[in-house]
């Protein structure tokens with residue numbers, strides 16, 4: 112099977128260009144990477160970028176996403192210095208959750224405040240290479256912010272389709288100021304993506320959702336950074352990586368990072384972290400598929416959660432992500448909006464400011480630890496995908512209310528000693 116966790120390397124087809132090609136995960140057909148615009152196989156299957164040679168840790172140098180240039184389809188991108196995000200220690204949470212090691216990989220520390228930048232630095236560069244005119248994406252917010260920034264940096268026209276009324280304020284503001292045309296769609300994210308896919312099929316725009324295999328190449332570097340940092344700072348590799356799941360692009364990308372490290376001989380099979388996906392209860396088709404042991408997800412027509420970034424009912428990367436979760440021995444779990452907000456607040460009280468979707472990772476870890484699925488001897492990295500300021504309304508609602516005081520010191524002091 113194409114997406115097995117094995118050390119066997121894929122054989123290059125004849126048409127391999129510069130040592131990289133696109134390969135269908137369903138039927139195995141291959142395509143040259145930059146000959147024409149293509150997102151999926153003729154059979155409808157998802158494509159992956161494959162390489163004739165794969166790097167090991169010794170081949171990486173520099174910092175950020177482009178440190179991993181030897182694992183990417185281009186040697187440079189349209190960059191705003193994305194990647195190289197912090198891996199925080201959170202001693203109080205580590206104690207409370209009760210695992211040997213807990214680290215927070217804070218992807219909110221990317222230039223536009225989410226991991227989407229890692230995908231766009233590669234994806235927009237590929238778009239430029241292909242010579243396309245207009246860039247487009249459907250978005251729950253962060254993809255649009257990143258595409259707007261990277262598109263404008265590349266001097267390209269950018270179109271973003273957003274579900275009306277369901278995108279956090281910070282994200283819309285970013286897309287607007289970076290100069291994207293913002294189309295507010297009367298429908299949910301999945302409906303937006305249906306429209307963008309059709310625009311792309313008709314040749315009206317280049318699609319930069321995570322269906323685009325080049326974006327996932329950039330996002331793969333999250334996994335490479337975690338593996339390198341864990342080994343350098345805390346001993347071997349993490350046992351488990353817990354992450355929020357929307358379209359399951361990151362889950363697919365991290366799994367690809369581990370498969371390639373394994374194929375390069377850089378790690379052993381038992382070094383591969385268990386990929387553990389977390390969804391909101393109101394938008395949990397991946398959890399449903401994992402629990403049912405199904406090979407496909409069933410689209411949820413109605414989705415609802417405060418964690419708007421993962422308010423997705425039809426995860427397009429499920430065919431790549433489901434094998435990733437299963438083959439690594441991971442699992443998927445759903446959490447309530449209350450559990451998400453509690454986790455967001457508790458991360459913030461350790462100085463780590465994240466948006467609601469991001470906090471789902473910690474909420475899911477807590478739940479799995481409570482169920483005994485996660486052991487007390489595990490070394491765990493939780494991914495927090497976006498910055499607190501992305502969703503100021505959610506942050507204000509989860510935090511303390513401002514207290515009105517008079518404009519004099521005595522008044523302030525008596526307020527401080529008085530009842531609150």
Ligand SMILES: *Cc1c(COP(=O)(O)O)cnc(C)c1O
Nearest residue numbers: 253357358359360361420496497
């Ligand atoms: C995009 C996004 C997600 C979902 O990631 P997928 O790769 O689509 O599963 C989660 N959290 C935040 C903050 C995001 O922006």
Ligand SMILES: [Zn+2]
Nearest residue numbers: 135138152154
């Ligand atoms: Zn195919």
